[in-house]
Amino acid sequence: MKAIRYLLFPFAIIYDFITTLRNLFYDKGIFKSTEFDLPVIAVGNLSTGGTGKSPQIEYLIRLLKDDYKVAVLSRGYKRRTKGFIVLNDRHNAEDVGDEPLQFFSKFKEDVTVAVDADRTNGIQQLISTVNPEVILLDDAFQHRKVKAGYYILLTKFNELYCDDFILPTGNLRESRRGSKRANSIIVTKCPEHLSEAEMTTIRKKLKVGDNQKVYFSTIGYNKQLKGSENITLEELQDKDLVLVTGIANPDPLLAYLKKNELRFTHINYPDHHNFTDSDISKIEKTLNSIVSEKKLILTTEKDYMRLQDKISNLVYISIETRFLAEEKLFTSDIVDFIKG
Structure with a gap:
């Protein structure tokens, strides 16, 4: 499998060029990116799958639901329906996707959960129908048609984006340069007893900007x-x-x-x-x-x-995100962003 991936290296170079050009066009305003007046928090990754986006969204729901009117918007991966849908008790995973249904099943009394592949339209529909105070975007780091106010980038402890390469040779959806868009970077699925020295080493490897913060979390099993x-x-x-x-x-x-x-x-x-x-x-x-x-x-x-x-x-x-250090710093940063 690795040998095949190395053979596909020329295609990775082409893919890197295309995604870099796309990002450049958004950065320069050639491609339109819509910004909204309410706080929008996007959670995502640079790599394909498995970084812990769902438990991180649930962490944010628990953090915010008692003080704000929260809506969660997902594309509803692999659903058999199209367009904008607000979840209700009649929907199943085939209608809306497994992760949105999971959010709805656990928090239907606290938040609105909706799906729409077109995140711009989805946010507009949420504003006009339920008027939320905060919107959480699930798996939206590469969805640049919307400009979120705050970006949370997830990267797995044993597969850091700085050690990876772009598809199809590696697992990155875009170049590691995309990490510069993140406000907070969370290293997920860490060992429970990760030392401060190991955290410092990882921070150096990630080469974050002066205004970016790095946090460390693990998965807790219920x-x-x-x-x-x-x-x-x-x-x-x-x-x-x-x-x-x-x-x-x-x-x-x-x-x-x-x-x-x-x-x-x-x-x-x-x-x-x-x-x-x-x-x-x-x-x-x-x-x-x-x-x-x-x-x-x-x-x-x-x-x-x-x-x-x-x-x-x-x-x-079930699982949940558990921070290993500086959890209060992360939560205060999120709340400060929402308060403006």
Whole structure:
């Protein structure tokens, strides 16, 4: 696979030229970028998938929902509908995408969640229909038709954008130069006990600007699982599990389950997978093949959004962003931006 990627290096150079030219045209005002009067916060990355955008959006929702009227706008990746949609209880993952449905399911009493591939139109529709005080844009770092007031750039601890290369040789959607648009850079999925010396080394590697701040976060797993039954992580230890994942990188979850001495058979699918009848049959067949009477299907929260209406005996484990240092500095920076 790596050899093929190196062979595609000439295409990476062409892609780099195209994306750099596009960004230059936006920077110079040749391409139009719309700015709005209300605070707009964009969360995104330079690389493809798996940096922790969803838990970061949820972190911001928890931070802001009690003091501001918040709306979340996503494109609704892999949904089968088009245009602007405000989520309600009748929608499923096929209608609006798994991540927006996840936001809605957890925070429907607190925020408005909408989808629109055209973020400019989506923001305009939100302003005219619900009049939010703050808008959070999910996965919008490259969506330059909207000029957000504050950009949060995520990069994984073990795959920093400064160590990567542009597609298709590497995983970057655009050159690492794009990081200069970020107000805050969050290194995600860090080890829980990352030292200050290691943080300092990473800050130097990222070569951030004087007005940019770098933060470090890790993924926390919720020990209370939900789904067809409410069960704790400890109660799973006497069960045989079928783990079903359709996420970009399931390795951290696998490591966490092994660390907690859980027994499981793993069935892995691509990120944002649309589960077919054949997939469901395979999952159920795998579960039925387990001799033990104490058995259960375990999945991620995002995959649960796609599986909940298709399969029973299913629970999910949720995750959340946890800052390792300077959390108060990050939250005060966000609130100060909103207050203007």
